[in-house]
Each structure stands twice: as structure tokens, then as C-alpha cells.
Amino acid sequence: xxxxxxxxxxxxxxxxxxxxxxxxxxxxxxxxxxxxxxxxxxxxxxxxxxxxxxxxxxxxxxxxxxxxxxxxxxxxxxxxxxxxxxxxxxxxxxxxxxxxxxxxxxxxxxxx
Amino acid sequence: xxxxxxxxxxxxxxxxxxxxxxxxxxxxxxxxxxxxxxxxxxxxxxxxxxxxxxxxxxxxxxxxxxxxxxxxxxxxxxxxxxxxxxxxxxxxxxxxxxxxxxxxxxxxxxxxxx
Numbered sequence: 001x002x003x004x005x006x007x008x009x010x011x012x013x014x015x016x017x018x019x020x021x022x023x024x025x026x027x028x029x030x031x032x033x034x035x036x037x038x039x040x041x042x043x044x045x046x047x048x049x050x051x052x053x054x055x056x057x058x059x060x061x062x063x064x065x066x067x068x069x070x071x072x073x074x075x076x077x078x079x080x081x082x083x084x085x086x087x088x089x090x091x092x093x094x095x096x097x098x099x100x101x102x103x104x105x106x107x108x109x110x111x112x
Numbered sequence: 113x114x115x116x117x118x119x120x121x122x123x124x125x126x127x128x129x130x131x132x133x134x135x136x137x138x139x140x141x142x143x144x145x146x147x148x149x150x151x152x153x154x155x156x157x158x159x160x161x162x163x164x165x166x167x168x169x170x171x172x173x174x175x176x177x178x179x180x181x182x183x184x185x186x187x188x189x190x191x192x193x194x195x196x197x198x199x200x201x202x203x204x205x206x207x208x209x210x211x212x213x214x215x216x217x218x219x220x221x222x223x224x225x226x
Contacts, residue, residue: 042219044217090154095211097211098143098162100145
């Protein structure tokens with residue numbers, strides 16, 4: 001079985017500030033981890049993914065995430081928030097097969 | 113450009129009516145999926161298909177049906193048995209069902225009850 005917990009359903013930051021969205025997972029096998037972004041009334045867009053290899057993963061739009069096995073975490077960060085980053089972000093985990101399990105999402109608000 | 117097309121973008125259902133949501137992909141992906149999204153609930157898997165003429169139930173299949181007659185198409189029917197159909201429905205596809213393969217999503221269909 002696998003699960004994802006996103007800490008904080010709503011995160012608010014100022015433009016130019018650090019963005020940190022938290023994700024913890026559980027998986028009985030080595031996980032594959034994904035972050036998706038969703039803008040209002042749109043589908044999900046893949047930001048980045050961890051499969052194997054380097055634990056620091058860089059994605060689109062300046063986002064990156066670090067896989068920490070000891071902490072079962074895969075937090076998403078961006079050094080400087082932009083107004084266009086305002087959206088909902090979903091962390092997701094796969095174990096050994098097709099099944100993609102999503103967290104409940106974190107809504108990011110960016111204040112001018 | 114390759115991608116996933118969902119139609120219509122908005123759909124309204126009357127009581128006792130079946131409605132069908134369209135999902136077409138030109139990515140040449142073998143696997144396709146349907147998810148339901150409710151506010152604050154994340155995404156929940158309704159059905160998935162690994163190859164043509166084969167599909168499997170996901171976590172919340174009751175009240176829904178699918179078909180996979182063509183590789184590029186995976187329509188979802190919301191039947192009258194689904195008592196709470198109001199939600200945002202997302203179709204996705206992936207090259208295969210191996211764990212490392214990411215899923216790519218369409219822009220969704222929002223279904224409401226009249």
C-alpha cells in the first residue's frame with residue numbers, strides 16, 4: 001500500500017519569497033515520486049519526477065524537489081516565488097505498478 | 113502537437129440520465145486512466161486501461177462504465193446509478209503502466225447536475 005500526505009492545504013507567500021511545499025509518502029517498495037501543478041479549471045501538468053539516481057530533481061518553472069529516503073519526504077521548493085506560481089500543487093507516489101496515489105493538494109497563493 | 117483532448121469542457125446532467133465524457137489522445141500511449149477530482153480530496157481513480165479492449169476498475173468505479181475500442185480513445189459514461197456525479201473529471205495517459213512512467217493529463221470536464 002502507498003499513501004501521500006501533503007502538509008498544509010493552503011500556503012501563502014510573498015512574491016520573491018521562498019516557496020516550500022511539503023510532501024511525505026509511505027510505500028512498501030522503493031517509490032517513484034511526482035509533483036504536478038494545476039491551474040484553475042485545467043488539468044494537471046507534470047512539474048518534476050524522481051525515479052532513480054540523483055535525489056535532487058530539477059523541474060520546470062524553477063522548481064526542484066529532494067528525495068529524502070530517511071525522512072520519507074519529497075518536498076517541493078522554489079527560491080523566489082512569482083505571481084504566476086499561484087496554483088494548486090499535488091504530490092503523487094507510485095510503488096511497483098501503475099497505481100498513482102495523490103495527496104490532497106496544496107493551494108499556493110502568491111501575494112504582491 | 114501531441115496531447116490529450118477532453119470534451120466537452122462543461123456538461124450538465126439531468127436526473128436519471130446517462131452522460132458520456134470523451135477522451136482522445138494522439139500520444140500513441142498504451143495506458144489510459146480516468147480520475148475524479150472533488151475539492152480538497154485529491155484525485156481518485158475510476159477506471160484504467162492498459163491496452164485496447166481491456167480495462168480494470170479503480171477505487172471508485174461504481175456508477176461508471178468505460179470502453180476501449182481504439183488505442184486513442186477511452187470514453188467514460190456516468191450512469192444514473194452514480195448518485196453524486198458532480199465533480200471535475202480528468203483523463204490521463206502514459207506510455208505504459210510501468211511505475212517510472214509519468215501520467216499526462218487532459219484539461220478536464222466539469223460535470224454538474226441540473
